[in-house]
Amino acid sequence: MNFVQNFPCFSIVLCMAAGIISTPMKGKTAKYMTLTVVSLVAVMSIATLSYVAATGESFVYVMGRYPAPWGNEIRAGVLEALLATVFALVMLFSLLGGMEHLFRVVDPGKINLYFILVDLLLSSLLAIIYTNDLFTGYVFVEINTIAACGLIMIRGSGRSLLAATRYMVMSLIGSGLFLISLAMLYDITGHLLMENVHTAIVHLVDTREYLVPLLVIISLSTVGLAIKSGLYPFHSWMPDAYGYAPASSSAILSGLVSKSYIVLLIKIFYRVIGFDIIVRSKIVNVLFVFGLIGMIMGSVSAIMAKDIYKMIAYSSIAQIGYVYMGIGLATREGMTAAVFHILTHAVTKSLLFVSAKGLTDASGNQKAYPALQGAAFRNPLAGAAFLVGSLSMVGIPMLAGFISKLLFATAALGADPKKTLVTLIVLAVSTVLNAVYFLHTVIRIYTPVNIPENVKGIHIHVKAGAAAALVALILLNFVLGLLSQPITDLIHAGIDMFA
Amino acid sequence: MSRIRDDYESSLWSRLTRWVNGETDPFEGKMEMRPLREAEFRGRSVFNPDRLDEDKVMQYLDDLDKNKEMRAFRILYVLGSVALCFLLIAVLLLTVSYLPRLGDPDGPNNNEVSARYVEHGMEEFGAVNMVTNMILCYRGFDTFGETCVLFIAATCVIVLLRKNEEEIENTKETDWKYESKPDAILQMVTRILVPVIFLFGFYIILNGHLSPGGGFSGGATIGAGLILYVTTFGFHKMQRFFDEKTYDRVKVGALSLYSVTMIYYFYTGANMIKNVIPSGTPGNILSGGMILPINIFVGLEVACTMYCFFALFRRGGM
Numbered sequence: 001m002n003f004v005q006n007f008p009c010f011s012i013v014l015c016m017a018a019g020i021i022s023t024p025m026k027g028k029t030a031k032y033m034t035l036t037v038v039s040l041v042a043v044m045s046i047a048t049l050s051y052v053a054a055t056g057e058s059f060v061y062v063m064g065r066y067p068a069p070w071g072n073e074i075r076a077g078v079l080e081a082l083l084a085t086v087f088a089l090v091m092l093f094s095l096l097g098g099m100e101h102l103f104r105v106v107d108p109g110k111i112n113l114y115f116i117l118v119d120l121l122l123s124s125l126l127a128i129i130y131t132n133d134l135f136t137g138y139v140f141v142e143i144n145t146i147a148a149c150g151l152i153m154i155r156g157s158g159r160s161l162l163a164a165t166r167y168m169v170m171s172l173i174g175s176g177l178f179l180i181s182l183a184m185l186y187d188i189t190g191h192l193l194m195e196n197v198h199t200a201i202v203h204l205v206d207t208r209e210y211l212v213p214l215l216v217i218i219s220l221s222t223v224g225l226a227i228k229s230g231l232y233p234f235h236s237w238m239p240d241a242y243g244y245a246p247a248s249s250s251a252i253l254s255g256l257v258s259k260s261y262i263v264l265l266i267k268i269f270y271r272v273i274g275f276d277i278i279v280r281s282k283i284v285n286v287l288f289v290f291g292l293i294g295m296i297m298g299s300v301s302a303i304m305a306k307d308i309y310k311m312i313a314y315s316s317i318a319q320i321g322y323v324y325m326g327i328g329l330a331t332r333e334g335m336t337a338a339v340f341h342i343l344t345h346a347v348t349k350s351l352l353f354v355s356a357k358g359l360t361d362a363s364g365n366q367k368a369y370p371a372l373q374g375a376a377f378r379n380p381l382a383g384a385a386f387l388v389g390s391l392s393m394v395g396i397p398m399l400a401g402f403i404s405k406l407l408f409a410t411a412a413l414g415a416d417p418k419k420t421l422v423t424l425i426v427l428a429v430s431t432v433l434n435a436v437y438f439l440h441t442v443i444r445i446y447t448p449v450n451i452p453e454n455v456k457g458i459h460i461h462v463k464a465g466a467a468a469a470l471v472a473l474i475l476l477n478f479v480l481g482l483l484s485q486p487i488t489d490l491i492h493a494g495i496d497m498f499a
Numbered sequence: 500m501s502r503i504r505d506d507y508e509s510s511l512w513s514r515l516t517r518w519v520n521g522e523t524d525p526f527e528g529k530m531e532m533r534p535l536r537e538a539e540f541r542g543r544s545v546f547n548p549d550r551l552d553e554d555k556v557m558q559y560l561d562d563l564d565k566n567k568e569m570r571a572f573r574i575l576y577v578l579g580s581v582a583l584c585f586l587l588i589a590v591l592l593l594t595v596s597y598l599p600r601l602g603d604p605d606g607p608n609n610n611e612v613s614a615r616y617v618e619h620g621m622e623e624f625g626a627v628n629m630v631t632n633m634i635l636c637y638r639g640f641d642t643f644g645e646t647c648v649l650f651i652a653a654t655c656v657i658v659l660l661r662k663n664e665e666e667i668e669n670t671k672e673t674d675w676k677y678e679s680k681p682d683a684i685l686q687m688v689t690r691i692l693v694p695v696i697f698l699f700g701f702y703i704i705l706n707g708h709l710s711p712g713g714g715f716s717g718g719a720t721i722g723a724g725l726i727l728y729v730t731t732f733g734f735h736k737m738q739r740f741f742d743e744k745t746y747d748r749v750k751v752g753a754l755s756l757y758s759v760t761m762i763y764y765f766y767t768g769a770n771m772i773k774n775v776i777p778s779g780t781p782g783n784i785l786s787g788g789m790i791l792p793i794n795i796f797v798g799l800e801v802a803c804t805m806y807c808f809f810a811l812f813r814r815g816g817m
């Protein structure tokens with residue numbers, strides 16, 4: 001066995017161990033350790049990615065002495081390694097970008113707890129990405145949920161507690177539905193490992209046994225994970241959660257946490273139930289419709305939002321809608337576009353949240369639009385980063401968002417003819433709406449203003465770490481936009497490995 | 500050279516040029532105009548007029564006596580949620596009737612997986628208790644994750660409830676109301692009971708591989724013993740042998756040893772390296788390979804977490 005094959009397991013357990021030993025540490029030590037661990041995970045994921053891409057096939061890593069169906073397993077293919085790489089990088093840059101703000105708003109005695117939460121969150125993200133076992137998936141979904149609640153409420157002020165409570169209630173409803181579906185699935189198949197469940201399900205469908213429970217299982221797990229990722233009608237927790245959490249938390253939550261559930265859903269679709277059965281069950285059409293509604297409604301709410309964080313949060317709802325619309329197209333191209341958009345959104349949303357923090361810092365900590373006027377001149381780097389992020393979300397060529405929109409449009413042409421036209425129309429409308437609210441903000445921050453007396457004293461000094469994070473996220477945006485062909489090839493290869 | 504028209508000033512092109520150059524405004528004099536309001540900076544004050552207005556409006560809207568529509572909506576909302584819940588319950592109950600009967604020998608979940616746990620569990624891992632074999636060894640990764648769930652739940656409670664030294668000092672004045680009074684009967688009973696409870700907890704943990712029980716249940720027993728002690732004798736006496744430092748040390752020690760064990764187990768297992776932990780004779784107290792140490796680690800973590808929840812909810816510190 002090649003040593004590289006140990007890396008997925010190492011990165012998961014390393015994060016958990018780092019979280020555990022951060023408990024008695026001081027905030028600064030915990031910070032450096034977390035940054036080191038996240039960078040190590042990124043390096044290991046890149047190594048795994050290059051190994052899997054070179055060998056051209058996925059590998060299974062037995063977690064323990066006995067292989068599945070008796071023991072636990074994780075599995076690494078191209079798609080898993082790619083997602084792990086991007087997630088680790090985005091996590092690193094979000095932390096770096098929001099670090100200063102974090103140390104400012106969090107009680108110094110509790111700052112090391114934040115890094116415990118972040119470490120365990122990363123371990124759960126990685127485990128959800130790599131898992132080959134449904135119950136392992138569920139255990140780490142739980143860790144993910146609790147850690148995300150902690151990240152929202154770390155500030156300890158009234159609004160963020162309220163937001164965390166709302167998030168927890170919605171998220172636990174999702175977990176509950178997902179758990180019920182897993183219990184039923186175990187009952188009718190007798191397995192928890194993805195491959196064995198898949199074999200059993202194919203057999204059940206052939207013999208036409210247990211079709212009613214199977215349909216209920218498909219719908220419960222889909223709805224459960226859709227609630228957790230914030231698909232349109234279940235989005236009400238999002239604006240508050242992202243609006244009142246520290247910037248790095250918002251970046252991690254919207255860029256990574258909600259995406260991990262979509263990744264798990266895609267894995268269930270392909271590796272557990274089987275994509276043909278999913279398409280025949282029509283659940284993708286439900287996702288398609290709600291994805292389309294989310295694209296429009298999220299953008300409309302974003303236009304009406306009064307402050308910059310709420311605007312970015314509502315925009316996340318629209319972007320989640322895009323991803324579900326891609327899944328709902330029920331083709332391989334649609335799925336590729338959805339996965340690419342997951343990457344795009346992870347990279348862009350974290351950039352937007354971190355740079356919005358820079359802009360509000362330059363405006364005396366006010367996030368309402370009037371106060372932000374001219375903020376880009378007071379903090380040029382954050383302004384440039386916000387500009388790049390906005391243009392990418394709107395879909396300007398050379399940036400990541402353009403490629404996702406192109407992939408969605410191409411996928412729509414190859415999909416069910418009934419879906420083609422409506423997808424293209426909604427895509428166009430949504431793009432225009434995106435442009436309205438993003439460019440409105442961009443124009444606002446680039447409108448010169450005579451600096452009033454009380455802001456004159458505010459001297460914006462962007463720390464080296466935050467500046468590096470912003471530059472790196474901008475570069476990642478350009479990488480996704482310019483090197484899209486190799487990346488879509490990787491995603492294609494990864495999806496083929498799933499099936 | 501062409502001649503400039505006499506009426507050039509009023510021609511369409513000229514007006515367009517001037518508009519593009521920003522010299523004139525086509526709407527000037529035709530519609531009411533006001534200069535742009537300068538952006539207002541309100542400094543860092545908490546007072547925010549916009550928010551206040553919004554709050555007032557919301558307060559008015561939330562006042563159900565005045566707002567008939569809102570009241571109707573609320574009622575509909577409640578009815579809708581109840582209906583949705585009943586619908587979900589009905590669907591789930593209906594589905595259960597389609598599921599295989601529990602304990603059916605021909606049912607799909609009586610397959611090779613459970614057969615192997617029952618038949619080969621003891622020889623493969625050396626514990627008589629096959630449930631322990633299954634959760635700590637075969638599916639050890641899940642259980643490690645589950646222990647981390649407990650750990651992170653405790654962390655979140657600390658984030659939410661822990662007060663710093665100062666705040667605890669400040670509340671000392673009123674805190675005595677919540678402490679139990681020195682009650683002779685209660686203290687006597689506790690003195691007799693607590694050692695027995697601890698002993699029983701350790702018994703459950705140490706015999707986790709031999710009899711029903713293990714780290715989770717034994718740890719919960721010890722945690723209950725700690726809580727009984729602290730409610731009877733108060734935090735002051737408790738701190739003589741169990742304060743926040745001890746708590747941190749025990750918890751971090753147990754969990755890091757647990758993770759080291761798990762890394763060893765995963766690494767040797769996946770790379771086919773021979774296991775050097777002896778598994779002993781099944782049935783002896785020193786048997787079961789790594790199961791006994793893992794049970795101890797899990798037990799300590801669970802006991803600490805139980806006590807931590809109690810102490811934090813009680814007074815925000817240990």
